[in-house]
Amino acid sequence: REAAREILESAARRDTNRLGVEAMSLLDAYGIPTPDGEIVDARSDAVEAAERIVGGDGEDGGGGDDGRGGDSEVVMKIVSPDILHKSDIGGVAVGVPPEEVGDTYEDLVTRARNYQPDATILGVQVQEMVDLDSGVETIAGMNRDPQFGPLVLFGLGGIFVEVLEDTTLRLAPVSEQSAREMIDEIDAAPLLRGARGRDPVDEASVVETLQRLSQLVTDFPAIVELDINPLVATPDGAQAVDVRLTID
Ligand code: ADP
Ligand code: MG
Helix, strand or coil: CHHHHHHHHHHHHCCCCEECHHHHHHHHHCCCCCCCEEEECCHHHHHHHHHHHHHCCCCCCCCCCCCCCHHHCEEEEEECCCCCCHHHHCCEEEEECHHHHHHHHHHHHHHHHHHCCCCCCCEEEEEECCCCCCCEEEEEEEEEECCCEEEEEEEECHHHHHHHCCEEEEECCCCHHHHHHHHHHCCCHHHHCCHHHCCCCCHHHHHHHHHHHHHHHHHCCCEEEEEEEEEEEECCEEEECCEEEEEC
């Protein structure tokens, strides 16, 4: 809780009410699993971060061994409070091999500058690859309704969330029972439960994430909006791969 307070206060000091992946540590502080990642602001630091991330002990094996030789690859994302939808401006590079990390760092910063010359660029996030093939991209979020309070949202995530609109809402705090119901309610529920010979995802870990998110937004009324998209649900657990939030 203290760690979370510190993160929100430092954002307020920076005079911004929007936070992106620089707020990943807020999720960590509430026990919501996130892939290994680091924000850097120099090309050489990006290379070092990538080496550390792929060379680590690999204890949670987010990259998976799918035989495609992708174990040394990382994901890189522009980090800027002025760029809310990173992939819209080419600000997300997935599957970057070690020899391209340096150039990709420069590319991402250039794209952000071209998109908005006066954008505040905090750096580039270098992140562990998450195995999307064995997982489902879901969204877990919160919108504070002026009348009802914090509404926790769950649904099918990824880049099609607006198109498919397969989501459901509950007022926070969300009980374990309601979190389970939320999963039941979405049309994509069979996808999470092993449709077409897939392994079912770890539902308990999705339930836990929804409850932890609900706790976070209950503890901090200053958070008016928060989206974890995607929350990648796999048979081995759920991981928050991207986050953005608005504080007031
Ligand atoms: P944004 O939503 O701002 O465009 P995201 O961080 O959500 O940026 O990345 C966009 C998409 O890129 C995700 O929905 C996911 O499909 C893919 N992606 C992002 N991070 C990873 C990762 N660590 N491993 C695998 N795929 C990723
Ligand atoms: Mg996203």
